[in-house]
Amino acid sequence: MSEVIRIHSAKASGRIGIVHLGLGAFHRAHQAVYLERYRQLSGDGAWGVSAANLRGGVALVDALREAGHRYHVAEYRDREHLTLREIGAIEETHFTGRDKNAGSDTEGSWGRDREALLVRLTSTDVRLVTLTVTEKGYFLNPATGSLLGEDPMVAADIATPQAPCTAPGILVEALARRRALGLPPFTVLSCDNMPNNGQRTRAAVVQLAKHRDAALADWIARTVAFPCSMVDRIVPAMTEADFARLAELGVDDPNAVVCETFAQWVVEDDFPQGRPDWETVGVEMVDDVAPFETMKLRLLNGSHSLLAYLGAPEGIETVVDAVSRPDLRALLHRYMLEEAAPTLAMPEGTDVAAYAESLLVRFSNDSLKHRLHQIAMDGSQKLPQRWFEGARHCYRLGEAAPCVALGTAAWIRYTAGRDRQGQAYPVDDPLAWRFAELHDWHDGDVPALVAAFLGMDDIVPPALAAAPGFADAVTAAYRTLVDQGLDAALAAMVRA
Template sequence: MNRLSAKTLSGSPTAFAVPDYDRARVTPGIVHLGIGAFHRAHMAVYVDDLLRDSPDWGIVGASLRRPDTKEALEPQDGLYTIAVRDASGTKARVIGSILRVLDANTQRRELLDLMASPEIRIVSLTVTEKGYCYAPATGELDPGHPDIVHDLANPDAPRSAPGMIVAALAQRRAAGIAPFSVMSCDNLPSNGPTTKRIVARFAQLRDPELGAWVAEHVAFAGTMIDRIVPATADADRAMITALTGLEDAWPIMTEPFTQWVIEDHFPADRPPFEAAGAQMVEDVEPFERMKLRMLNGSHSTLAYLGYLAGHQYVAEAMGDPAFVRLIHGLMTQEAIPTLDMPGVDLASYRDQLLERFGNPALQHRTWQIAMDGSQKLPQRLLGTIRDRLKAGAPIAHLGLGVAAWMRYVIGIDENGDSIDVKDPMAMRMMAIAAGAGDDPEALFEGLVALTEIFGTDLPENAVFRDTVVEHLESLFEVGAAQTVAALTHT
């Protein structure tokens, strides 16, 4: 069986979509840090749609931690297959917008020199919340983060995303080259301003004059990206081979729905994103908040409760009417009232989400969504909770999501089996859980004291405390399924 590559793709007729432009004419205009599945299911597809008429906007990706994406795509000339799946079937398409992938650990100087070159006008990011080296509760750079400590001591050999961006900007400044625009595509509240605050603060710590220059001259565009992207399994690879006749080391599975809202703030030039269906706006923050609170908050709640209830996939959890009622109630009663978006049909967006969560063709693991909860909780649930508490409104559904996270991170499921908790704070949380034993209130007290997550206000709020502890007690006593059923009974 032939492996996907430029040669094998051009040498045989295909019954699936392939790039409709000459890749030999494409030159890089974007460097993307954190070239994982999410980027390849979304931004890379939009750019692929533009390259026939705008060939100077190809993407060079960078893997910051592991070389697995480079190892998968390099033999394929950067090509990969995206499979759009729903109940009606699977549609395959080969994407050619990624010209190459660099491994930041072994090709750091090449990556920084490329970012510093005039042809690169945008540096975009999907490095997940933890990749920003910030305190989730405040959104500020954490100067004590090990990567930040390293990068300040070794400014020309950075390993963090903020360190790499600043190192490349410093090179451009020294060479008299205008700065690139920075575009965050991660699930951060106000991801444009947040990224600017983090990067400018790092630059200031490195060199006060450089920090002032970054703050004044570098544009940071905010975005909201919406597409569900499960992890790729071996069965998916086999399906792609059967469908296309070509082996693909890392195809991408996704859903038909896709949305991209972009803050139009690119003084260094940009592709015509709107021609590919992106929505260009002056202020992306309302759309970010809508997605974080409705999609991501619901997704995390589903992940923790679904996993504890024995559901391996999100669609399985949505097969339980009690879980559907829970997520409908969370969005309708608690999330939507915190959103101010005139002209946007939030009820319709809610209904779309319920349908998307139930897509049987997307095998989206609850365990995958549950990763890095300490970094996600402040944006996905706690911000909504704070607004509800300020309004004197109940937080029954949101509080259950927090309680489920607390029950999940003890690392033992309802059958007594180990949970592989993937989180940068996992060891601290499990130590707290070990000290709490079987006492839900002690577990709450220990975890809520993590001010990096909960700040200093929520631990002192009686409504928050009582709601979460009550749910936590129920999760220990009767389990996730019965707790959800009891909250949502009609």
């Protein structure tokens, strides 16, 4: 390592102004970093963070407590240039998920710190709640946006709203308490990769509140701000090699995260109760996030998904391994510029081609080992906004979407849970059980299998499934992938 810049955290403020739901690596490497930089620059002590893990393990929460809520973020420009930040913006942590050691799903096994979190959410100091709970954490149908009321966790929140399990349930209960106390509502800022994420968060919360109290739902809809945001930073899961590299620099931190140097945060400026002056640390405060959000979802996230589903079953481990192949790099270039870019409506002056080229450079950062299987998680929740809406728009414009057709075929193959060598891997998706059933029912009948997957209208827009030639293109690509492998499928794309 030729250059290491070390930045220590600012003094803790002791004042909690933000509650964050979803204490994962992305929040710790993105929003918390922006808040740390803001606190160091401004000295404003009103925006300390109380963060909660809702579904992950309790170990991270307790480890952060033991470390005094200090941890490190290693930002790699490349293998030789590293900025090592100590972060102290998170000043309190909670665990509200199920204790896996409790051995049951009884009430006693849920929500160790739930009441403490709800008390924090009713503090007059708390003016903002942020979320990174992943797409599935909102419990919305990806295609329609309706609440998944039949989900056991949502059903539990409907039955016992004072003891919520889900993020929407926690927000409803906290807002109900604030309303009863005569306190103004906090602002709710989603930082997850969903189109119109603020509106979707509002929909989840209001729909759930209606099951409890129509007047409460109306109050939330009228008084609570749900601004949209777009977040961008590549944050792979930590590996033993990452921890070893940090140890060589004298950093023994089990809570550390690694990421790229690049970071972007675009936020709709709608904060009735106030907010940090984020502009001072590079946050883009805008009137409309949607164009930036769509560009990032379709170009960056859509490209990541292409690499994941095409590469992982072939034994390609990471993003950098995948983009090192000229044929996969060419596929991404074609997808971004020929299929995704024409579906965008960007503000004047936006250089989409330059953005696409910058993504290929970022994907080539060999200091990050972003595993393709990690990216492939939860495809049923991600692909509607990453691929299918854009592809539907292509067909509406009279154009085909061959890259998305190939990607869809690769996704269907991936959900079978076996690679080209026949080795099994876990399919980490809330609908994995349904995928397994479809593969069992249609084993050997490729057109029927493809039709069954395209027929899942909670994932694939019916207009896309019925678009002339799309099902045939997916079927042909699937056959080539299964019978001849990735090289042949990419060669067929070139010929086309």
